Amino acid sequence: MDTVSLSGKELAAAINADTKARTAALAADGPAPQLALIVANDDPASSWYVNSLRKAAERLGIGCDTVDLGADASVDALRAELAARSADPATDAIMLQTPLPAGVTLDDVSSSITSTKDVDGVSPLSLGLLASNLDGFVPATSEAVVELLKHHEIPLAGRHIAVVGRSNIVGKPLAQLLLAENATVTVCHSRTTDLPSVTAATDIVVAAAGRIGLVTGKHIREGAIVIDVGTNEAPDGKIVGDVDADSVRDKAAALSPVPGGVGPVTTALLMRHVVTAAENARRA
Template sequence: MGRLNQDPGIHGILVQLPLPPHIDEDVVVRAISPGKDVDGFHPENVGKMFVGEDGLVSCTPAGVMEMLRRSGISVRGKNCVVVGRSNHVGKPMGLLLLQENGTVTFAHSQTEDLKEITKTADILVVAMGKPRFITSEYVKEGAVIIDVGMHRNADHKLCGDVDFEDVKDKVSAISPVPGGVGLMTVAMLMYNCVKAAIKQEV
């Protein structure tokens, strides 16, 4: 890792997670130079995101925000519910929504009355890791649904955390799986690579 950090010909470093059990993910991520951390997982980049400074932002949450912007969906003043609290998606997702003046609620595995909370959401971001868990009973009419989940069902087809077919006619917008957040994650990874390269060359 040290060699890659020092190599001027390499502008971005990405660690493919999850790592084998005998390798400490935190140690590896912290070993990456923050300026080359195109995943946006290094504590320095997380800290910059927290205080609103310019850094490399976690790709999936950044991709969700870009998706909302490009779709003309304003976060300002909206009730935003994030289902999931992982360090890589849930927590940064809530922070980015907050920075755009959304009113943010987190829900997770210990949340009571999950259905009642998700039904308050104007914008519902689901990153809970349970295939097709969120049905139409969990969403209010006209809500915007962002499905971050990625699973294979019994037929080996990709699906998300949201039951797309059950929910789609009740909401104003919903991201599909596949073809939704995953593509935006890759796009933001490329964005971070270019941003890192420009900063290193200046």
């Protein structure tokens, strides 16, 4: 079977063109939108992502202030920085990069991000709004998966979709978004018994576990759609996904590449959220 590659580049370019125009309109009438990127780790995959976000912001005319609190930052230091940025009128948007320091969870600190600046939708209020189908910022990676599927005209209503991963920033919000599209959703995790038979019973498999090569040909049925959210650093330093592309390619109808699939759409949506936050702040 010829497996179609579900590239995210064209969709990202279209989103970015709109964001750039909206950014220019704001900058013509006041300061450019401003993102605060808070980092507290020394993880290579994270620094690769932070660099790509900085470059994306620069290309679009968005100001990006990276604050590195160090891999041993305390809960108090993180909360204080997030609260200060939440109160700072010059900051339109806040993104907290993961992983966090050992012993610190997102739940410990995310409530210090005000929901109006929470462009990656990680705060309890943002997640609650999503679960209630109310307006708010949605985690960009989860939104990117849905937008990528729609861009490639893959129907979601009535389809059975397996989401592998249940984190608060990817798997769970994605399940909510897919439910809102009227899909039937099965959420899998590290305690799922017999993962291959669960995922192989579905039409679409989304791999978001952070495990290199977790999803193989035996995890999918013939003709399935496979979305690879994974962004993992391989031993040779390359960024690779969660899907064993070689074994899946013989069976899948379509597969999103890593890099070049979900990643560029995620970055584009995050930047779109930054501009939306800035527009909302100017209107307030």
